[in-house]
Amino acid sequence: HFCTSVQIYQATPLLELPQLRQQIERHIQTETELLVDPAFFVALKDKYPEITQVQMRLQRGSELNEMMKYRYSVLLHIEAPVPSEITPAVVNGTEMDVQAIAQYLQQHQPDAVCFSGLLNCRVASDVRCVERLASTEASLSVQQLQDMMSDVPAEAIDPEHLYQLSTELGYHLEACWCAESHNGHFDAVFVRPEIADGAIVLTPLTQQSVIGGNWHHYANNPLSSQVTNQVIQEVRADLEQRLPEYMVPSGWVVLPNLPLTPNGKVDRRALPAPDTDLLRTGEFVAPQTSTEETLAQIWQEVLGLQRVSIHDNFFRVGGDSIISIQIVSRAQQAGLQLTTQQLFEHQTIAKLAAVAGTTTTKTQHQQGLVTGEVLLTPIQHWFFEQNLAQAHHFNQSMVFSVSPHLQPELLKTAVGKILEHHDALRLRFHQHNNSWQQVNQGWANNNDDIPFQVVDLSNLSETEQAASLKQTATEQQASLNLSDGPLMRVVLFQLGGVSQSQLLIIIHHLAVDGVSWRILPNDLFSAYQQLERGEEIQLPPKTTAFQDWAVRLAEYGQSQQLQSELDYWLKQSGSTVASLPVDYPEGDNIVEHAVHISVSLSKAETTALLQEVPSAYNTQINDVLLTALVNTLAAWLDTSTVLITLEGHGRESLFEDVDLSRTVGWFTSMFPVHLQRVSEHPGEALKAIKEQLRDIPQRGIGYGILRYLSQDDQMGNQLAALPQPEVSFNYLGQFNSNPSQPFSGQSILKSAGPNQGLQGRRAHLLDINGLVIEDQLQIILIYNCHIHNHSNMVNLAEDYINNLKSIIAHCQSLDATDFTPSDFPIADLNQEELDALIAAIN
Known part of the structure; x- marks a missing residue:
């Protein structure tokens, strides 16, 4: 019941019950705290005669938390003189509530009585959930299960209410787990204080005789996770010596034995899927070197993690391309020479630490005033x-x-x-x-x-x-x-x-x-704190000047390497694109008429999006957000292809001697992309969008350079003549408060006046922005109220967030693990060939 309670609290609402059952089973297997059945102490008394008495009491308190719900106190009397014992009469209390118990005590006024089998309201919902999990149809979600279990039975009793009743009626109360049931019931023994003084009150549980037998039935084994951890480390280390990095498994499950079919073959359908969060806990490997310690500290602070294993994958613990720039900047301030390209290629601390400081070129950037x-x-x-x-x-x-x-x-x-x-x-x-x-x-x-x-x-x-x-x-x-x-x-x-x-x-x-806003506030308040301490301001060294970056882009715009990308951008014009339906065709698309609609995920769903979903199909957050958007727009437009303007941070690793990790300026890349919805199945749709995004050369930065910086006017004109998207999408990254800073509650949503002139013309009919604020994803849809009806746009935003939730739930399901061609870049396979190869291996 305890493990079920924890997992239901942590689970995302759309998680289906079969996956919840597996998470509970794995939690039990990897639990690092000792969980002991109360009957263990009674069995201990029978095994060791020197234990003369056992007393157990439920934890007292009015707060409904782990301490109050499942913890209890045990007092073992070792070779102590046997005091007088009180063995009360037992009354069946399974149908009694507090009022019925009060009436009994007032009517009979017993010296000692035990009401046995009372339903504990602290754990009643958990007990019912366990019962439902054992019998409920698999199609139900965690949210539906919680809704079904939300009502506490009328006969359920809070033990603390009985303590209050005992005081009011002049009794001493002993409350202990019930001997006859493991379904959250308890016994309550009421004894007159003058009798209880100096005596031991025996509850039915402490009176019973229990034979020890198989002792492991009474508790879990917290050390088993250490054995699992050792096995995983040894197997991983061996595979890393034999296989390319992308072929080393990212998820591991240690089983006592493999499930078999009736024919004696491995039953692959019965194999449990890895659970990212639990496996990260089970596989935790602490930093071994000073470089690993530095990187681990940076990851923890930037990603908001309590701890990080040196084998955790950056993108599977919430990392993204924007955060990678922050990681590199912090690493350089700590004396480690890294690039974002290295972080993309070496996605764990163990591998990143091995290449830290190994860049072949270390350029001295302008440190003076750039004019x-x-x-x-x-x-x-x-x-x-x-x-x-x-x-x-x-x-x-x-x-x-x-x-x-x-x-x-x-x-x-x-x-x-x-x-x-x-x-x-x-x-x-x-x-x-x-x-x-x-x-x-x-x-x-x-x-x-x-x-x-x-x-x-x-x-x-x-x-x-x-x-x-x-x-x-x-x-x-x-x-x-x-x-x-x-x-x-x-x-x-x-x-x-x-x-x-x-x-x-x-x-x-x-x-x-957006990246600049990760730099400026920190520098501003760092400078302020230094002045407050009476120190001279010392900011971290400058990285590549915006002036120098602009020159390098202009030079790159004339290169053959970039011009080879032109065909990719021109070929997209062959796709037929549907225009957005409008409600008011005569509307003027200016900023004054822009309206914002915000929808969000819960914190638990956001955690799943950032830390669980990536492992299913080796995706990044943009893949998932865009899949949900394409599904939403395709359904709205009744089409399979949508044209979207994508925005990226634009700080791509085009040149080895350029470092933009601490450079302030407007670097955004903006480019049109046709995305196709190939399937209504969330997994197949996600795989397809992932591959389409991976096909974009240099993450799209080349489009703007070719269009605006190429000296070939014809090239620029060709790109300008392409169909222009009516929808834009931009993921702005994560914005979470840092308690160590002298400011709090940073917000890009607070009312600070209009950021744009009200008569300015908007470039798109719909702008969709995604960002994580205080661990919660928000999707902001911006539309023009003189062009689109408000209720239609609200429905569109709700459809988007629901599509996103469906993808999250699918990626947490049993069958949501698969590869795509970009996972094997040197194999040169398409999806059909890869699927056939994997099927043959299986």
Whole structure:
């Protein structure tokens, strides 16, 4: 019952019952704590005569948690004088509630009585779940099981209520597990205090005689997981010497024996599927070297894990391409030379530690003030191509809750240091003959030039504070200037008293992106803390300058390697694409009419998405999110092919001597992709989308370079003439608070005024953004209320999140493990050939 309770609490709602049963069985097998049946202590008394008496009591308390539900106290009397014993009369209490027990005691006023077989309300739901699991149809989910079991039977009793009753009626109470049942029942012995004093009250369980027999029936073996761990390590080590990395199994299950068919062959259908979370626990291998210790600490902090094994796969414990940049940045600050490409190729700490510091080239990047002309990058070309009426108002912003004791003068100095250190924040843009140029402005470290201000709202009411904050934020959002600056505003709102102040940071999108927001706040508050300690500000060394990156992209745009990708992008135009249905065809698609709809997964579902789902088909989070989106759009449009603009972080490893892990700027790659829905089966659909995404060359960065940076005008014109998507998708990564920082509750969702000018034209009819905030995935669908009906868009968002839940549930099922051709890159197989080969092996 205990293990069932834990697994039901941790399971995702859509998990089916056969998978839940397997998780419970594995949890029991890998449990590292000793779980003891109460009858063990009675059997111990019969085996060892020196134990004169055994007393057991249920744990007291009103909180419904593990301590209260399943733990109990045991007192063994060793060679103690035998005191007087109280053996009460026994009353069958299986149908009695607290009121019936009170009536019995008041009517009969016994000196001692035992009410046996009372249903313990603390564990009643768990008991019923166990019974249902043994008999319920397999199609039910955990959520349906919980709904069925939510009502506690009326006769169920909280032991604490009986303790209160005993005090009211002048009794001493002994509550102990029931001797006759293992289904969560207990016995309650009421004894007059004057009789109980100095005596031992015997409950039916402590009176019975139990023969020890097979002692392992009374408890689990916590050491068995150590044996399992050793076996797995030895087998893995042997296979790693014999097989390529991608062929070494990622999931392991140790069984006492293999299930057999009646013909004596291995029954493959009866083999249990690996459970990622439990196996990670069972296979934990601590860091062995200082490099492994450093990497493990970084992984734990960035991924939010309590511990990490050196054999855990980065993408199967919640990692993604954005987080990989953070890992590399932190590793370099710790003195380890790594690249994101190495992390993609060596996805465990053990393998990554072996190559740390082995890059063949170590380039010295510009550490001084970078100034002068900067070539436009592809995404910046795209921005100016939009010809927005309010180009100065196209921002990203964040609001942070900070200590009310933050010193404004120190924070202003820290902001100045950030502007000096991160060159992109000093960009300026000038239009000449219908073309735009950008330059990096210098920095005179003039206090008056620092775009920082303090707004004191302490004398206003909460309602007035909120209104004033929104008004000021709206004004600041529209105040940036592309040619004269600044491109950044920082405003500290002081709310007074003990209320946390609010720190608003606004930056024009031309100078910042999602990855940059992982760098800037940390640097800002690191600089502030150093000033607060009276130290000189020392920020980590700069990586490749945005100016240098722009030059390298322009050079790469003329290379034969890149031009060979052109055919891939042009061939996509052959697919027939359905236009999105619209409800109001005459609507104007401007920002003013944009509406946001947000749907989300639970924390448990998000954990499954990040840490369990990847192991089924060797996928990454974008594969799963896009499969759900393609399924949703294909059903809506009644088509098999959808055209979507995908956004990537754009910091691809194109050049060995370039490191962008700590460079601030707008690096986003944006490219159109046709995605086909080949099956309604969630597993087959996921495999197909995974392979289509793997076929995109260089994760799509080449499209923008070919279109905007190639000197061949015909090439750019061909790409510009391709059908343009009406839907965009962008996964922004994970945003979780760091309790070690002097700020909390960072949010890109708080009201900080409009990030874009209201008259700006939107590039797509639908924008879908995914992000994880405080361990919970949120999907934000942005549509135009003058083009689409609200209820239709709500239904579309709900369809999307439900499709995503279905994929998660499938990937947790028994049959959800398979390979795709990209898992074997040197084998040159298609899916049919690979399936046939695997079938032959099986």
